[in-house]
Amino acid sequence: xxxxxxxxxxxxxxxxxxxxxxxxxxxxxxxxxxxxxxxxxxxxxxxxxxxxxxxxxxxxxxxxxxxxxxxxxxxxxxxxxxxxxxxxxxxxxxxxxxxxxxxxxxxxxxxxxxxxxxxxxxxxxxxxxxxxxxxxxxxxxxxxxxxxxxxxxxxxxxxxxxxxxxxxxxxxxxxxxxxxxxxxxxxxxxxxxxxxxxxxxxxxxxxxxxxxxxxxxxxxxxxxxxxxxxxxxxxxxxxxxxxxxxxxxxxxxxxxxxxxxxxxxxxxxxxxxxxxxxxxxxxxxxxxxxxxxxxxxxxxxxxxxxxxxxxxxxxxxxxxxxxxxxxxxxxxxxxxxxxxxxxxxxxxxxxxxxxxxxxxxxxxxxxxxxxxxxxxxxxxxxxxxxxxxxxxxxxxxxxxxxxxxxxxxxxxxxxxxxxxxxxxxxxxxxxxxxxxxxxxxxxxxx
Amino acid sequence: xxxxxxxxxxxxxxxxxxxxxxxxxxxxxxxxxxxxxxxxxxxxxxxxxxxxxxxxxxxxxxxxxxxxxxxxxxxxxxxxxxxxxxxxxxxxxxxxxxxxxxxxxxxxxxxxxxxxxxxxxxxxxxxxxxxxxxxxxxxxxxxxxxxxxxxxxxxxxxxxxxxxxxxxxxxxxxxxxxxxxxxxxxxxxxxxxxxxxxxxxxxxxxxxxxxxxxxxxxxxxxxxxxxxxxxxxxxxxxxxxxxxxxxxxxxxxxxxxxxxxxxxxxxxxxxxxxxxxxxxxxxxxxxxxxxxxxxxxxxxxxxxxxxxxxxxxxxxxxxxxxxxxxxxxxxxxxxxxxxxxxxxxxxxxxxxxxxxxxxxxxxxxxxxxxxxxxxxxxxxxxxxxxxxxxxxxxxxxxxxxxxxxxxxxxxxxxxxxxxxxxxxxxxxxxxxxxxxxxxxxxxxxx
Numbered sequence: 001x002x003x004x005x006x007x008x009x010x011x012x013x014x015x016x017x018x019x020x021x022x023x024x025x026x027x028x029x030x031x032x033x034x035x036x037x038x039x040x041x042x043x044x045x046x047x048x049x050x051x052x053x054x055x056x057x058x059x060x061x062x063x064x065x066x067x068x069x070x071x072x073x074x075x076x077x078x079x080x081x082x083x084x085x086x087x088x089x090x091x092x093x094x095x096x097x098x099x100x101x102x103x104x105x106x107x108x109x110x111x112x113x114x115x116x117x118x119x120x121x122x123x124x125x126x127x128x129x130x131x132x133x134x135x136x137x138x139x140x141x142x143x144x145x146x147x148x149x150x151x152x153x154x155x156x157x158x159x160x161x162x163x164x165x166x167x168x169x170x171x172x173x174x175x176x177x178x179x180x181x182x183x184x185x186x187x188x189x190x191x192x193x194x195x196x197x198x199x200x201x202x203x204x205x206x207x208x209x210x211x212x213x214x215x216x217x218x219x220x221x222x223x224x225x226x227x228x229x230x231x232x233x234x235x236x237x238x239x240x241x242x243x244x245x246x247x248x249x250x251x252x253x254x255x256x257x258x259x260x261x262x263x264x265x266x267x268x269x270x271x272x273x274x275x276x277x278x279x280x281x282x283x284x285x286x287x288x289x290x291x292x293x294x295x296x297x298x299x300x301x302x303x304x305x306x307x308x309x310x311x312x313x314x315x316x317x318x319x320x321x322x323x324x325x326x327x328x329x330x331x332x333x334x335x336x337x338x339x340x341x342x343x344x345x346x347x348x349x350x351x352x353x354x355x356x357x358x359x360x361x362x363x364x365x366x367x368x369x370x371x372x373x374x375x376x377x378x379x380x381x382x383x384x385x386x387x388x389x390x391x392x393x394x395x396x397x398x399x400x401x402x403x404x405x406x407x408x409x410x411x412x413x414x415x416x417x418x419x420x421x422x423x424x425x426x427x428x429x430x431x432x433x434x435x436x437x438x439x440x441x442x443x444x445x446x
Numbered sequence: 447x448x449x450x451x452x453x454x455x456x457x458x459x460x461x462x463x464x465x466x467x468x469x470x471x472x473x474x475x476x477x478x479x480x481x482x483x484x485x486x487x488x489x490x491x492x493x494x495x496x497x498x499x500x501x502x503x504x505x506x507x508x509x510x511x512x513x514x515x516x517x518x519x520x521x522x523x524x525x526x527x528x529x530x531x532x533x534x535x536x537x538x539x540x541x542x543x544x545x546x547x548x549x550x551x552x553x554x555x556x557x558x559x560x561x562x563x564x565x566x567x568x569x570x571x572x573x574x575x576x577x578x579x580x581x582x583x584x585x586x587x588x589x590x591x592x593x594x595x596x597x598x599x600x601x602x603x604x605x606x607x608x609x610x611x612x613x614x615x616x617x618x619x620x621x622x623x624x625x626x627x628x629x630x631x632x633x634x635x636x637x638x639x640x641x642x643x644x645x646x647x648x649x650x651x652x653x654x655x656x657x658x659x660x661x662x663x664x665x666x667x668x669x670x671x672x673x674x675x676x677x678x679x680x681x682x683x684x685x686x687x688x689x690x691x692x693x694x695x696x697x698x699x700x701x702x703x704x705x706x707x708x709x710x711x712x713x714x715x716x717x718x719x720x721x722x723x724x725x726x727x728x729x730x731x732x733x734x735x736x737x738x739x740x741x742x743x744x745x746x747x748x749x750x751x752x753x754x755x756x757x758x759x760x761x762x763x764x765x766x767x768x769x770x771x772x773x774x775x776x777x778x779x780x781x782x783x784x785x786x787x788x789x790x791x792x793x794x795x796x797x798x799x800x801x802x803x804x805x806x807x808x809x810x811x812x813x814x815x816x817x818x819x820x821x822x823x824x825x826x827x828x829x830x831x832x833x834x835x836x837x838x839x840x841x842x843x844x845x846x847x848x849x850x851x852x853x854x855x856x857x858x859x860x861x862x863x864x865x866x867x868x869x870x871x872x873x874x875x876x877x878x879x880x881x882x883x884x885x886x887x888x889x890x891x892x
Binding site for chain 2: 002003005006009010011012013014017020032033034035037038039040041042043044045046049050059061063064065066068071072075076078079080081083084085088089091093103104106107109111113117118123125127136137145148149150152153155156159199235270297319320354356357359368369372376379382383385386387389390391396401404
């Protein structure tokens with residue numbers, strides 16, 4: 001009987017945890033410094049909260065929790081033909097952090113100080129087909145401000161994104177668009193009802209190229225005139241100012257479109273040049289967003305986006321609290337971790353295992369007991385310390401333990417050292433070895 | 447439609463998170479300093495991993511995850527009478543951290559350096575009847591060493607427990623017992639097959655008193671002679687040395703019993719006096735433990751144990767890796783949090799909300815933009831800073847925001863201050879207010 005774990009799930013070893021925690025800690029520190037506060041919601045939500053929020057496809061991917069109690073009896077008494085999924089499960093596992101957050105805001109609206117700047121870092125579960133880089137349990141890491149229409153929030157999110165990736169040592173491209181520009185485009189080409197078809201096609205530009213996009217537009221039944229009018233946008237290659245000029249020209253007759261351009265310009269006015277790339281083909285789950293749309297891709301790797309988000313105007317409406325505007329971003333921890341592995345950033349940044357700093361080795365009960373006292377002093381000085389727990393004459397075995405665990409320093413305590421009150425400290429990477437008194441040892445290691 | 451969460455689950459607000467994180471961080475720091483390394487396992491485990499590990503009662507309390515795919519079709523094709531629970535669910539939510547850890551050790555035995563000192567802080571789920579202090583989702587926080595029979599591990603766990611509660615500002619009593627002493631007792635009273643009945647009764651001494659224990663022993667069919675022989679133990683009131691002497695006398699004829707006393711004495715020899723209280727009535731889920739047994743109770747509150755653990759000799763045997771000895775402790779985060787609330791320790795320790803240090807307030811777009819620049823400098827200096835995001839002439843509203851969020855400092859930037867290059871910093875608790883240049887402001891707040 002070989003034990004295993006469910007497909008699409010993972011164990012994280014100490015080394016993997018050290019790397020992941022570095023990413024979590026980096027993001028959390030930036031969130032805090034910008035005034036975002038953490039919350040947590042339960043892994044299980046009522047299915048009434050989750051169902052219908054992620055489309056039909058999403059509903060299929062929800063993990064449902066079997067009702068406790070006599071489920072089999074329920075099936076027998078109702079009969080196999082009458083039984084419904086709702087009879088089997090009334091709870092499900094969190095599918096993302098956004099819907100539980102909306103639910104949280106509505107439930108706790110009287111305790112919350114608005115604008116509410118919250119972050120949340122917790123796992124989510126999706127019954128997706130597992131494949132490379134796609135898991136059934138993975139972490140999301142979201143920051144949202146809710147209850148403030150100000151574009152200052154968008155600006156700060158852009159600053160936060162850059163700070164995070166800077167600290168992680170990753171070069172990224174932050175693309176920004178605005179839903180209102182997309183709406184304006186659909187309006188001016190005379191296809192305002194087809195905004196979804198148009199933007200879904202535009203969104204694929206990176207993947208299928210101009211011809212592909214045009215083919216898809218034809219397939220979706222967009223008129224030839226409209227497709228013609230979209231060409232300058234699709235084909236456009238120019239800098240930020242040129243793009244804004246083009247858009248102003250193109251969207252002159254659309255109020256919404258002009259408002260979108262205005263928002264982009266206001267955000268840009270509060271940022272240094274190059275903080276974002278205006279990308280009119282960016283859409284990202286459009287139904288949701290009503291203003292700015294963000295997406296971040298890492299330079300130098302072929303991997304999807306590592307961060308994304310945008311403004312939404314009615315997230316909490318689904319739970320009965322309408323007209324609360326919000327804006328947020330979500331960091332994809334697993335992808336970020338993959339990118340950092342691929343680019344060997346953990347090595348560059350010196351993120352190693354979470355091992356102790358020093359191992360104290362010995363030869364018998366007596367010297368081990370001395371080590372225990374020494375360990376107390378070292379730990380009291382904040383030095384992460386291990387005493388090899390078992391008694392063994394084989395010092396080699398103890399060194400092997402230090403080596404495998406990448407513990408950088410080893411102290412050897414023999415009878416003689418103990419008597420002399422000086423122990424040998426060995427630097428495991430240089431091989432250097434020097435005798436020190438306990439006080440000197442602390443100075444060396446602190 | 448009022449949204450709600452499943453019974454027995456909880457949302458954690460920013461304030462609650464600040465308190466909980468203080469406890470988590472404290473424990474994690476001590477774990478690290480003693481050389482324990484973190485791992486994580488998935489929330490879902492295969493039911494083959496979980497079932498049969500927690501007794502019949504435990505199996506009933508497992509949350510099972512409904513298989514994805516057409517479950518209703520399966521029910522119809524098998525028929526209501528033929529369907530089994532295994533047809534509906536093959537995965538379940540983690541019930542504790544111990545069984546997943548055993549599974550982890552067996553699965554990863556070739557990558558692990560033994561002795562393996564690991565900690566794990568993750569939620570677990572139990573379909574228990576929710577009640578005060580008992581939840582269906584709660585955190586466990588475990589540290590275990592596996593692959594080392596040395597009592598040094600027990601000693602270090604005792605030290606760690608004291609360090610943790612010291613840092614949390616909680617006075618605790620650490621009770622210790624040894625399973626071998628309990629086995630010895632059952633042997634010498636001639637009831638070695640009844641060790642479970644005897645220890646279950648002894649374990650209730652705190653709750654039901656001497657008479658209650660004796661009644662239960664009678665009910666369980668323990669002989670009158672045996673009960674007589676147990677009286678000195680049950681009634682015993684004396685110090686550590688007297689207790690050891692009594693036990694040595696009583697257990698003279700039991701090899702196992704003598705070994706248990708020896709272990710207690712060896713552990714005591716490596717600790718300062720008063721590090722633990724020897725409690726021969728302590729049992730704690732006895733089937734599991736084979737050596738030391740620990741339990742920690744907080745002084746001054748009527749609440750169950752806040753930490754417990756012990757040595758087990760065959761945890762991984764259930765997954766096919768026999769003879770691996772381990773010892774560990776588990777901290778009950780939720781109870782610890784409750785105790786700290788009750789004793790107002792968060793106040794004493796100055797653990798407040800996770801709010802920013804300073805809010806920058808303004809009167810219009812112009813002064814807000816100045817605040818954005820100021821915020822950049824403050825944040826670059828590591829100061830957690832917020833700019834009130836919306837434009838409002840009502841400075842009162844901005845102060846109200848700072849008050850509600852317990853932000854300790856507010857900076858006011860008017861047109862005049864901006865021109866002068868000096869802004870007013872107000873200390874929200876004293877009401878004091880002084881003008882500072884941006885550089886001075888950083889010095890004040892850093």
